[in-house]
Amino acid sequence: MRRLRSQAAFVAAAVVAGGIALASPAVADPDAGAFRQLVGVGSDTTQDVLNALAGDTVNSTSYSATAVKSTNGAGIASYDAIQPGTGATGTKITTRTGGTTFLRPNGSGAGRTALSESLTGDLDASGASVKGQVDFARSSGGPSASGTALTYIPMARDAVGVAVKGSGLDTLTVQQLHDIYIGRLTEVNGQTVHPKIPQSGSGTRKFFLNAIGVADSDVPASIGVVQENQANAALTEDGALVPFSVGSWIAQNNGVAPDYSKTAAAAGGHLASVQLPGDDGATSPVTTVNGKLAPVNAYYENATFGRDVYNVVPSRSIDPTSIFYDKDLYDVFVTSGSHTAELASDAAESVIAKFGFVNESYNGSISVAKHAKLGGLEESSSFDHSVPNAPTLKSTVGDASLNLSWTPNSAVPAMPVTDYRITLTDADGGVVATKDVAATATSYSFTGLTNGTYTAAVTANNVNGTGAAATWTGAVKYTSKTAATAATTAYGKTPKVVVTVTGSHSVTPTGKVTVKDGTTVLGTGTLDSSGKVTIGLSNHLKVATHSLSVSYAGSTSLNASSTTVSLKITKASASVSTSAPTSVSHTAKAKVTVKVTATGTTPTGTVRIYQGTKVIATGTLSSGKVTVTLPKLAKGKHTLHAFYVGSSTVNSKTGANFTITSK
Structure with a gap:
């Protein structure tokens, strides 16, 4: 356990002994008309x-020599919480050339609300539009709304102490503070207490009440409300106490920041030592080094009263893959990988330390594992924080490519879609590519991919954050091209389809090829080592011109492909032979045997026997043959021939002449 004796008395003595003169706060807003980019x-x-x-x-003191700027030269325009010089609240500011005039945000909560309104286009409490007028919010506390729209980037470490007047309040416990701020404890060490609390929306107020376990609604109305970090207005009587930024107390009393507290300090006001949870003794938030106040690290690093202070930015503005990416904002505020925030430079951190803050290694971090925080937009309680539903997704794979198209979900949120984000991951879950496109886009293609299984996710997004994802998972391969030829083939002969498949990226295709006529499979084959195959089909295809589909099934490296080929099947050519007697009695009837043949088929149909142009007998083929009985022939020599009429599959054919002599 630490056992640190209170140093508050020494601090107060140092302030008085140093003869610190009271000063009026200096004007700190950018000069009128001197607009800068990062507001x-x-x-x-x-x-x-x-x-x-x-x-x-x-x-x-001029800090022009150490002004922080982005690599493009964009500077910061920081506007005070209250009007510089007068200390008036409820005044208005103009932050852009030709921009609107809106209420000056007073405190962390009001700053975050103004940033939210700058994104949504909502009006402030005075009815003025803040759209596009604010780039970041200064915040001494974390998010008040859940979500991912805003990133809280830590800049330094501060602490919240208790500024008091009266020696009876030199040392306080968390329990005493709790009881004081719910109205249960009215006296400490014989000293009547007069608690004060910063204005609503103050980050210090919110943090302090949370630290001592008091809900804002439980703070009695009798506790006076004062402007944050102004001891002169708060420590007006013995027994007065008010939560106070230790960094602000140091900066004011060291003469670095505009003075709102030196009069109170000269009159005995000081920061009380607090018994931190788990400690036996009390710890002062400050010490004195070379006549100047300085932080006590043990107090700053304490989990109860130490706090990070943040610069709050739109999350999408510091995402290099977003269409809303703001490189200037990123340069100034973000430390990530090899990129160091301009606010984390040695010169900037020297200024930060001068104002009573403790520099930390995580200055500029955007990782929630390293002190950054994520929060939602902060507006009225009725603000719609919903994000868009998932779009309807379609996909087409190509040559080492994936084309995605989508249609918006019919359920439209109150805050419209601002962009679509497409993320491609590999089989191990590693991010291959991310692309953000405008709300008007309906498709996107990834090209130049290697073979593998991928998952694509498409989200519709709005100012509230990322919507639900529509996903696709599948294989992306190289392309194949199928070509085929087929020669005209007579019925009865085997038609052949010669197929050649080629692959892109010098990949030799392997696998199966299928030939179909409509839905009927006519044949299959396996590609050889050169990507070719000849597929023989049935020799009994209908005599006609067939449009055949030829399909390559693809492989582990190649996508499937197909083509069509025209195959013409013609009738078979017949051959007619006859067997007949050379002579016959004129009183007898001769018999002629006719045989009709064709390659690959047995002809059917009618055979006619002609004498000249006259048909003298007919017969019907059976198994390609028929024996025809001729009528009685007149005496003499008769020249005859057989004629095959043909069929749906075989052409007609006239046989050779033969003679019969009738005696």
Whole structure:
């Protein structure tokens, strides 16, 4: 356990002994008309250090030589939570050339709300449009709304202490603070307490109440409300106490930040030592080094009263794959991989330390594992935080490519779709590619892919964040091309389809090829080592011109492909032979045997016997033969021939002449 004695008395003595003169707060907003690209509003706690980092003059010291800018030269415009010089609240600011004039956001919550309104286009409490007027919010606390629309980027470490007046409040416990701020404890060490609390929307107020376990709704109305981090207005009587940013207390009392507290400090105001949970003794938030106040790391790093302070940005603005990516914002605020935020440079961190904050290695982190946080847009309680439903997805694979197309979901959220995000991952879940496209897009193609199994996810997004994903999983291969030829073939002979399949990327196709006539499979074959195959079909295909489909089934490396080929089947050619006697009695009837043949088929049909042009007998083939009985022939020599009429599959044919002598 740490046992640290209170240093508050020494701090107060140092402030008084140093003869610190009271000063009026210096104007810190950018000069009128001096508009800069990266506009920030919000927290009182970090406004002065951001003003300095912007290169402005803070409390009569110019920081122009160390102004933080992006690699493109974009600078920061940091606007105070209250009107500089007058301290007035409820005033208005203009942050862009020709931009709208809207209410000055007073505190972390108001800054985050203004940033949200800048994204959604909603109006502020005065009815003014804030759309596009704010780029980031200063925040001394984390999110108040769940979601992913906003990224809270840690800049430094601060702590919340308790500024008090009266020696009876030199040391306090968490339990005492809890009881004081619910109205249960009204006296400490014989000193009547007069608690004060920062204004609604203050990050310090929210953090402090959470640290001592008090709900905002349980704070009595009798507790006075003061502007955050202004001790002069809060410590007006003995027994007064108010939560206070330790960094702000240090910066004000060291003469670095505009003074709202030195009068109170000169009158005995100081930061109380607090018995941190788990400790036996109390720890002061500050110490004195070379006559100046400095942080006590043990207090800053404490999980109860130490806190990170953030710059809040739209998540999509710092995503290099987003169409809303803002490189200037990324350059200034984000540390990721080999990229270091400009706010994390040695010069910037020297300024940050000067204002009473503790620099941390995670300055600029956007990883939730390293102090960054994610939150939703912060607007009215009725604001629709829903994200779009998944679109309807279709896919087509090509040559080492994947084409995706989609249609929006019919259920349209209150906040419209702003973009579609397409993510391609490999079989191991590694991200292969990510693409963000405009809300008007309906398709996207990935090309140049290697063979493998992939999963594609398409989300519709709006300002609230990423919608539900529509997904596709399948194989992406190289393309194949199928070519086929077929020669005209007579019925009865075997038709052949010669198929050649080629693959892209020098891949030799392997596998099966199928030939179909409609839905009927006529033949299959396996490609040889050169990607070719000859497929023999049935020799009894109908005499006609057939349009055949030839399909390659694909392989582990190649997509399937197909083509069509025309195959003409013609009638078979017949051959007619006869066997007849050379002579016959004129009183007898001669018999003639006719045989009709054709390659690959047995002809059927009618045979006629002609004498000249006159048919003298007919017969019907059976198994390709027929014996025809002729009528009685007159005496003499008769020249005859057989004629095969033909069929649906065999052409007609006239046989050779033969003679019969009738005696």
